[in-house]
Amino acid sequence: MNELAILLTLISALGPQGPSAIDSAEAILARAAEAYRVATTLRSEFVQRIEIPVLEAEKEGRGVVFQRKPNYFLMKFDEPQGDIVVADGQWFWMYYPSAQPDQVVRTAIDQTSEGATLGGQFLVSPTERYVATYVQRDVVGQRPAYLLSLVPKFEAPYTLVRVWIDAQDHLVRKFEIHEENETVRTITLSNVEAGIDLPEDLFRFTPPPGVEVFTR
Template structure:
């Protein structure tokens, strides 16, 4: 019996040590997928686009106010410097970058005037709404793969990527872009602006390289509307 006990002890020792080692090791660490293949594909796809149009929903949350402001409409882009947002809610509001100036016409909040300024290189009201996130992303951002997700209404699978600017010249501290796995297009952008305001732009019914009606990319101030020009656009 003693011999059997010693044999059991010799066998049980390594097994016990192995069990303790497995318990102390904890759960396996899963490494996040590499975001760069997703971004590289989105960047390459964007370079093939000359024009784009899409229905949009924009949700702006101001931490000082709290209640989100939701607007809707149709977005148009003609690369490199023409861009427009025609709002259906609030109806009549327009944002137009005509290749020379950016026009902000929002009679729903500031009736009787339109603001004319230079076209911004970055931000949420100009031709680079999408391009700023997928043009040369390796040079401009640090990137993190957040998760796999899906678009509502059976819109397909997407990869969500978090971007943090390397420089300090952008008017936002970070952004998340939702890139379609099937088409490599950006379907949604979640932006944390430098002011702390959060802005989400969701694009649906995206059409690429089908042209844009010329009337959408030009703006003429309506009769009686005062043009407020920034210093950089005064003539």
């Protein structure tokens, strides 16, 4: 079976394109929130694409992401090699040697939320914080998914989030974040593993010697 046939099979298996009562945006989002709640740890490969209209530029990166709730997170880039984002439970560290090899930026983590984890800001009490709209059924990495759009009800640095929620395990497989400055950041996940053992040591970060640390 060729690739096109596989995609057509997956799409047809999803049934009609319109949302049913059990496929409403709120119901889908509730299942995703529950899947996120019980997945205390997660490992996944990722591809990140950033479109920056004001600079007429695009950036792409890929690597592996790990997270352990509530506030441990590691985004380790293979491309650009060496770039890294780490949340160690207290600080959120960002080090991009591909662009600024002499600088590390850190921000204190809000201990009252799970914003340091991928999806935490979208999947904790989501219906209270976002207006959710069902868009369509779709496919991500040959897996059937539901596409929803989320508009924040609160002041946020983004105006819209589109999320692709797996139709089988209800974990988010793709995020598309539309920022206030019109930058669009898309993160696609693959080979997702939830509930695996991730030691706390994995999330430790020590700035390289000679690198200046800026605290925001």
